[in-house]
Amino acid sequence: MRLPRPGPALALAIxxxxxxxxxxxxxxxxxxxxxxxxEIVLPVRPVDPRDLFRGQYVRLxxxxxxxxxxxxxxxxxxxxxxxxxxxxxxEGGDWTPVRITxxxxxxxxxxxxxxxxxxxxxxxxxxxxxNGMVQxxxxxxxxxxxxxxxxxxxxxxxxKKVAVLVAVDGRGNAALKGILIDGKLQYTEPLx
Amino acid sequence: MLYRLRLExxxxxxxxxxxxxxxxxxxxxxxxxxxxxxxxxxGAFAILGAILFGFAVMSFVAANxxxxxxxxxxxxxxxxxxxxxGAAAYLLPRNLGRFAHAAILGGIAVYGxxxxxxxxxxxxxxxxxxxxxxxxxxxxxxxxLVRSEAALGASIVxxxxxxxxxxxxxxxxxxxxxxxxxxxxxxxxxxxxxxGLHLAAVSLVxxxxxLGALILDNHAHWVVAMIGLAIAAAGSLGGRELDQRLGPVSxxxxxxxxxxTVAALFTxxxxxxxxxPSLRAPNGIAVLLLLAVLTLGLLLAxxxxxIHTDNSGAMWIAYAGFAAEIFTLYVKTFGTxxxxxxxxxxxxxxxxxxxWLALRLHRRAQPAVGGVT
Numbered sequence: 001m002r003l004p005r006p007g008p009a010l011a012l013a014i015x016x017x018x019x020x021x022x023x024x025x026x027x028x029x030x031x032x033x034x035x036x037x038x039e040i041v042l043p044v045r046p047v048d049p050r051d052l053f054r055g056q057y058v059r060l061x062x063x064x065x066x067x068x069x070x071x072x073x074x075x076x077x078x079x080x081x082x083x084x085x086x087x088x089x090x091e092g093g094d095w096t097p098v099r100i101t102x103x104x105x106x107x108x109x110x111x112x113x114x115x116x117x118x119x120x121x122x123x124x125x126x127x128x129x130x131n132g133m134v135q136x137x138x139x140x141x142x143x144x145x146x147x148x149x150x151x152x153x154x155x156x157x158x159x160k161k162v163a164v165l166v167a168v169d170g171r172g173n174a175a176l177k178g179i180l181i182d183g184k185l186q187y188t189e190p191l192x
Numbered sequence: 193m194l195y196r197l198r199l200e201x202x203x204x205x206x207x208x209x210x211x212x213x214x215x216x217x218x219x220x221x222x223x224x225x226x227x228x229x230x231x232x233x234x235g236a237f238a239i240l241g242a243i244l245f246g247f248a249v250m251s252f253v254a255a256n257x258x259x260x261x262x263x264x265x266x267x268x269x270x271x272x273x274x275x276x277x278g279a280a281a282y283l284l285p286r287n288l289g290r291f292a293h294a295a296i297l298g299g300i301a302v303y304g305x306x307x308x309x310x311x312x313x314x315x316x317x318x319x320x321x322x323x324x325x326x327x328x329x330x331x332x333x334x335x336x337l338v339r340s341e342a343a344l345g346a347s348i349v350x351x352x353x354x355x356x357x358x359x360x361x362x363x364x365x366x367x368x369x370x371x372x373x374x375x376x377x378x379x380x381x382x383x384x385x386x387x388g389l390h391l392a393a394v395s396l397v398x399x400x401x402x403l404g405a406l407i408l409d410n411h412a413h414w415v416v417a418m419i420g421l422a423i424a425a426a427g428s429l430g431g432r433e434l435d436q437r438l439g440p441v442s443x444x445x446x447x448x449x450x451x452x453t454v455a456a457l458f459t460x461x462x463x464x465x466x467x468x469p470s471l472r473a474p475n476g477i478a479v480l481l482l483l484a485v486l487t488l489g490l491l492l493a494x495x496x497x498x499i500h501t502d503n504s505g506a507m508w509i510a511y512a513g514f515a516a517e518i519f520t521l522y523v524k525t526f527g528t529x530x531x532x533x534x535x536x537x538x539x540x541x542x543x544x545x546x547x548w549l550a551l552r553l554h555r556r557a558q559p560a561v562g563g564v565t
Contacts, residue, residue, distance in 0.1 A: 015299070
């Protein structure tokens with residue numbers, strides 16, 4: 001079997017083209033998510049509020065990241081495969097997890113939104129205590145701050161409530177869109 | 193360099209035996225001292241340079257991030273990538289293959305850096321091993337399309353990294369590795385690049401050896417030992433068939449299979465403490481001794497086969513395995529003196545018996561091998 005072989009220049013152009021396409025896909029996929037995704041606001045759990053914006057990037061903790069294992073419905077998620085957490089908006093505006101499923105749940109209520117998650121380590125096995133929690137990662141846990149922005153946000157965030165604006169698409173993918181301090185949008189990510 | 197020293201010694205010997213005239217020997221030396229060496233050294237430096245260039249791009253972009261808009265950063269990264277591949281396209285037809293492949297390697301490095309930096313730009317968290325896979329596949333595309341050995345080498349290293357990373361996070365067997373590995377191995381075969389095949393084999397060994405701790409009851413090292421034995425059998429019993437179909441690979445296949453078997457048996461006996469009943473448990477020592485006798489028997493058989501087929505790689509693995517087995521047994525059973533002495537007695541009997549067998553095999557094989565020492 002002889003496969004047709006392009007000349008070296010064409011082959012290199014194809015390689016460069018393919019790799020560029022991968023990068024562009026990453027960027028476009030993200031931009032579409034940021035632009036068209038449904039917006040929700042999630043309060044940031046103060047891990048160490050003084051150091052919030054000091055480093056190159058911050059790790060963000062969320063209340064919706066600790067999900068009680070009793071919420072599992074249907075087949076149990078396994079290993080470090082993605083699973084889906086349905087969160088519901090409560091009276092006061094806060095979001096709480098109401099359901100864990102291994103596959104995307106078909107429908108969600110009007111006050112509900114589905115987030116695609118991965119376990120931090122792996123999903124607790126069936127032998128784990130049903131009163132335990134699974135620590136979920138939604139892909140919005142790292143925030144890279146530009147150096148000029150860091151100290152300004154740092155000063156604003158001192159002793160204040162910090163929250164993030166998140167865009168979520170129909171498949172449960174989430175992306176960080178901006179930062180809110182005391183309910184006011186202080187910083188938004190430019191698309192390009 | 194080693195090759196030159198060895199050749200020099202051989203040239204002297206051949207001259208003394210009158211096989212080679214002074215003039216021919218001088219001509220060989222002159223040929224060797226010619227352009228060949230300096231070009232390959234330059235190529236090696238070029239490859240090194242490409243790797244350093246990749247690091248330079250990564251740290252430059254990381255350091256000067258803040259002054260640029262996202263679009264500018266993206267253009268810079270993609271521009272650097274195209275520049276690398278463009279340089280390769282310029283160098284390839286000008287008989288500067290090594291430099292061209294160094295440039296391709298540089299392109300792959302920039303591509304990988306770009307994936308990481310785009311992920312950083314958009315605060316993507318995702319699954320980090322997936323990013324390494326994306327990088328590896330890009331390298332594999334370059335290896336296949338441009339027939340680049342350097343790109344293939346980098347891809348195999350990346351594929352191995354991907355699997356190690358994924359296993360570290362998930363503690364699962366990571367079967368999908370096999371599919372991507374097969375692509376890389378096929379590519380090495382297609383390129384007729386022997387070091388690439390070795391690299392692929394090492395990558396598979398790295399994936400196989402810890403597999404026992406990740407499947408079934410998490411102590412299934414015997415499964416890995418069986419897989420290793422099957423590979424070794426393919427390289428020995430099925431060796432002729434294999435060589436006819438794929439070229440001279442059977443010795444290496446046997447040696448890698450042996451390495452997997454030895455590593456799995458060693459893990460089973462000495463590293464994973466819960467794989468067999470502990471030494472203190474009743475029957476514990478008996479089970480261990482039985483496994484040890486089996487292992488030593490296998491190693492001796494492997495040595496006999498190594499001598500028979502003049503397979504020095506397999507011989508070294510068998511020697512090393514034998515030494516490790518005996519030494520570890522001694523350390524582990526130390527204290528239960530009676531058992532230790534009993535073990536060495538049993539082992540001595542078996543080793544002598546097998547030595548006798550090996551000698552017979554060797555004698556019988558000698559005429560067929562044709563006096564190779």
